[in-house]
Every structure is written in C-alpha cells, then in structure tokens.
Amino acid sequence: MQALPTDHWPSFYTAVLSALCETEPQEATDLWRTLAEPQRCFVVEDRGAFIGTASLLSLRMTVPGGRLVDTGGSTMVSVQPTHRGRGVLDALMRHQLASLQRRGVPLAALTASEAPGCGRFGYGVAARQLSLDVASSRVRIAGHSAGGDAVELTVEDPHESLGACEEFYARQVPLRPGMLARTDGWELLPLLDPPAWRQSASPLRCVVAWMEGEVVGYARYAVAVGWSRTNLAEGVVRVRDIEARDPGTYATLWRFLLETELTSRVIAPDRPVDEPVLHLASDIRHCTPTVLDNLYLRVVDAPVALTARTYATGLDVVMEIHDDLAPWNRGCWRIEGDAGGAVCTRTYDAPDLSLDASALGSAYLGGVTLTELAGAGRVREHRPGALTTTTTAFASAVAPW
Template sequence: MTTELRVLRDAEFDAWYAAVELGFGGVPEAPEEAALWRELAGLDRSIGVWDGADAVGTTGAFALRITVPGGAGVQAAGVTMVSVRPTHRRRGVLRQMMRRQLDDLRAWGEPLAVLTASEPDIYGRFGYGIATHSLSVRIDTTRVRVSAPEGTEGVRLRLSKPDEARDACEAVYARRVAARPGMLARQPGWEAVPLLDPADGREGASPLQCVLAEEGGRTVGYARYAVRPLWAESGPGGTVLLRDVEALTPAAYAALWRYLTEIDLTTLVTAHNRPVDDPLLHLVSDIRRCEPRVKDSLHVRLVEVGSALAARTYRGPVDVVLDVADDFCPWNAGRWRLTGDAKGASCERTEDAADLALSVRELGSAYLGGVSLAALAGAGRVRELREGALEEAAAAFGSDVAPWLPHGF
C-alpha cells in the first residue's frame, strides 16, 4: 500500500469530509451542519491520508480553550473527525495520523489534546485517559416532582426563539465556564453549535425551543429543548428532549427543571449529557424513576507534561516526583517534580527519586480532578514509591466539582 499523509488542501475538503461521513456510517450530514464544521475546522489543523485520489484516513484538531482546576482556561486541541476507510484498517493509518498530529501540537505549543471517543478502547495506546464522565437521565414526569428552593417563585420564565436568545444564553454560559473544569470557552463561531437543528435530524420532534429564566429583569438561566409528541389511546405521552440547561442561581436552575418536567402533554424528559454531580439529583423526588446512567465523556492527553501540570492549580499543597512513562511521546518520559497549591504550580525535570510511577494516560485521567489517583492505584495503574505520596497527590489533584464537557466537537 502506498499512501501519502498531508495537511488538508482547500480543494480536498469535500472528499475528505465525505470520508469522515463514511467512517461514521455513511449518512450525509445536513448541508448547514457540514458548512459549520468546515468553517470551524481550519484546513491547517486537518490531516488526510490519501491512497491516490481517495481519502482513506482523516483527523482534525479544533483550537479549543478548556477550563482546568483553579478556573484558568488552557489551550487544548480538540481532536475530531477521526476515521479510517474500512479497506485500509490495520495498516497503521490511525497510528500514522496520531503520530503526526501530536508532533504538530507539540510544535504549536499546545499542552493538551482532548477528544470524545466513538469507542473508548481506541485511544489509550496513544496516551489518552478518560478524564470526565457524563450523566444521562430519563425522567418519568408522571411520578417525579422537582422541589422548589427558596426564591424559585420569584423567577420569571419566558419563551424565546433560540436564535433571538443566543446572546443572552451565551452570556450566561460564559459566566459558568470558569466554575467547572472541562468546560469549553466558546471561541468565535462556536456559539452556533448549540443551535444546530437540521430538520432531517429531528426524528419526529419539534424545532429547537428555548426558555429563559429571569430575575430582577436580567437573564440568569436558559434551557434549550425539543418536544416529540406521542398520542396513544390512553392519552398523550410526549417526550421533552433536553439539549442544554444552565443557570446562575439555584432558584433559576430549579425553576427551569420544574418547567421542563411540567410541559403539557408530555410524560418524559430525557437528557444525555449532564455533570455526574448535577444538582438535579438533589431536586427530584425519586431518583430511581430518573434512570440515571453514567458513561465516559472527555479523554485527555498531556502533550507536554511539564506545562500542562503547571497550568492548573491543586486543591492542597503537593510536592511529589512523578516517574512518567510515555512510549508514544518519549519527550514526556522520565521524572518530573510537581510542586503547587491552590495559588499555582510548577513542574520541572528532576533527577530526584520518584514518589509515584504512572503513565501519561493516568495523568490524563486525573488531570481535570474527576478521576482519583488513588482509584487508579487500586487498579494497579499508579504505583506508590514513597509512603504517603499517593494520599498527598490524590487529594491535591481532586476538584470540588466534577469536571464536565458541555458539548461535543
């Protein structure tokens, strides 16, 4: 097999994107959706592997900014649109693309790479670790009530067209970004992503709807959703399909969830991407009838160990030497001294004896504070070399709130 890997050229985009669609089942996306991803992708950040005129491998890397523990935003490459043509599997195409991509990210000075995986066992061999999880709920609204904390009755709810409410929603979202690791600061153009609503993808549901929560005349929350009607002999049984919900106050958050669970002619609310510590879990009257489920979400890869670990803060004082294994990016391998606290951190090469031994994959899992180093040690993936080092590091790496990726890319 003779193939060529190269950065994408403008004239090649349509063939490259058709290869992406083929890799994810072969169903063409709506024109407006494909156009948006083309606008956001950046040709210079997209790679194709070609066999003659055929694109047989694809990957891209959005320029993202992700919140890390401490509230800072860190540059991260959002790895996306990874596909290999079925005729070219098991020939090293994926490995070739991952190699080139990580080399490029290092040259560009981007300390992190992140992705969501169609299959979670693919990317561990390239140093990615599962760093966040997402919660799904399926709420039987005939049996579940949402409690109303103090102040809920003072929240005014107002329906608005999603595009007309965009700026108000984005202002609320922007104020939420620094509060939770894993959230993405919306770069120019990304405000259109939550509003994507191609008609041929609704599967019998309504167009996207939006409700705003207001307190004292200002917008303090929103929910975007669709409704899929259902009419049976026993009566109506529609489903509210939640896209996203954010609020700046507990009262507004409760008011929005109460609204969603009380929409006329519906008996079900589904949400497929919420934080695992969502306050909703403490607002509902019967958690069992919400059918909560958890799955992996964001996978994190430290491209540069030193700069990545120094970019976040730590929940408590930490001074540990990490012996890091990284076969795929050997510039990370070796011993690093991490010192830091809630005010800042440094991470430098050292010849001192190691306190913990782990691979870059475990560092990726622990990086946003949602996966405990102690839990990874329990699975045999972190080794304690100095007594007490594991407890110290596990406590320092933790986060008060669970990290969460608010939307895919």
C-alpha cells in the same frame, strides 16, 4: 501524509462520513466547514483517494483553578475499511501529537466514537457524562430553593436569545473543568437542529430565566408529542442544554421542563455526573441515571499542563511519567503547588508515584482519582502516603464536564 488543500474540504469530509458509515444533513456539513481549520486537517492518500483523515480544532478548556488552557480538539479521525490494520491510524495520531507539541499546545482532547483505541495514544477518560431519563409524570421538584420565587421565565426563539445566553454561558465556563470557551462560530453548534435529527420532536426551543432584568439561566429543549393506546399523553421533553446561576434558578428551570404539558418523560442525555436535580427529585427511582464516558484527555506537554492548573491542597510530589509516544514527557517531575498556583520541574529524585500518559490524562481534571486508578494497577505508589495526599490535591470541587 499532508495538510489538506483548502479547496479539498468536500472530499475530506466525504471521506470522514464514508469511513464512519454516516450521513449528515447539509446544515451540519456547512457548519463544520466553517469551524474546521483546513491547515490543521491531515490526510493520507492512496491512488489519489483520501484513505485516512484527521483534524485538530483550536480550543480553550477550563482546568482546575479556572484557567483557560489551549487544547487541541482531535476530531474527524477516520480510516477507510479497505486500509485498516496497516498503521494509518497510528501515523495520524502520532502526527497530531507532534503537531501540537511543536505549536506549544499542552493538552489534547476528544470524544470517542470507539473507546478501546484511545489508551494506546495516551488519552484517558477525564470526564464522564450523566444521562437522565425522568418519568416526569411521577417526579416533582421537591420544595422551593431559595431565590426561585424571584425568577421569571420566557420562552424565546433560540436564535433571537442566542446573544444573551452566550454571554451567560461565558460566565459559567471558568466554574467547571472541562468546559470550553466558544470562539466565533462555535455558538451556532448548540443550535444546530436539522429536521432529520429531531426524531419527530418540535424544532429547538429555549426558555430563558430572568431576575431583575438579567439573564440568570436558560434551557434549550424540544418536545416530541405522543399518545398511548388509551389516549394518555406520553410526550417526551428532550433537553439539550441547561445552565443556571444559582440553585433557585436551576430548580425553576427543571420544574418548567418536568411540568411541560402533554409529556410524561424528560430525557437529558449529556449532563455532569454531579447534576443537582438528583437531589431535588421527589423520587430518584424514577430518574434512571446512566453514567457514560465522555471527554478523553491527553497531556501533550506535562510540565506546562501540570503548572497550568491549581491543586486543592498543598502538594510536593515527584511523579514519574511513562509515555511511549511523547518522549519529552518521560521521566520524573516535581510538582509543587496549592490553590494559588503551581510549578512543575524536571528532577532526578526518586519518584513518589509513577503512572503512564493515559492515567495522567484521566486524573488531570480531577474527575477520576489517582486512588481508583491505583486500584486498577495503573498508578504505583513508591512512598507511603504519597497516593493519598496527591489524590486529595488533584481533586476538583465540581465534576469536570
């Protein structure tokens, strides 16, 4: 296994796409070339060909309490079909984990092409996503949220409005666990809009919400016009992003999307599971929500990660961690904390709870409860009451995403 020479990026990315049986527009390939970090791309070779690939991205993720924590984004992990089942994937994932530990990065995250393999590397589902398919011809935004009448909307070119929208996005990042701060170049990823990806829809659009000259929200979307055999409009609004400062702005943006002319559906495929629109819709039965797995999280350095976040209530618990791939995490750790901060130190006291690395990854952001993991046999309670108090302390007021 070796780090990728800088001038070998085209071969590296070709190997990734080949292993995943994918093709990609040149615009996407060019952007990922600027975002990837060649010194953190790893390859396994056989007879001069890349038969295994993996890459790490330098990310910063919000954790409960609002702090941004260094996170390794595991991506472009692939093994050629001719070499699967030979331990190449295991070697790549172990190498990534060791690399992050050496660099002092306490968390790793990924979104999975295939879910079954993540658990054995210590990744757990930490955030889910809500996919909405709203029959906008049958649904209205009920009532008027406070402040909505003062909101003004303008439809703007997504590139021209990028600066103002990104400033607003940056203010939203600390408010929800799982959100990522964007460094230079990453702001272009939400605007990536190759014609081959549009599914007969329009180019990407952006509606910006203003109040007293200040941006208070925005939504990026595209419209696919369609007609029924009886000449009824059946267009679809495809929502890519929606961010709002307050309920009034949020309701105004959703009302705009639902009332787009010549459309009968609004599809929002990647939203938080606590999306408020479900409580604004006049008829929830025409919203068709589907919950899917989204972010998988791996705790690389347990004491650093558990100290970095805060806890909803006072907590003093001894947690035993089982971690086959990261021996430095194994053993018992005392977590003492509250909403103001926390410390996590190694202890030889008897554990109150025990769990493995993937269960800890699932519970870390507060979106998956320790209680539900215990119901699946993945968390064991040794001291009566410890499970309830720790579950309460690990909770997040908003769903991670």
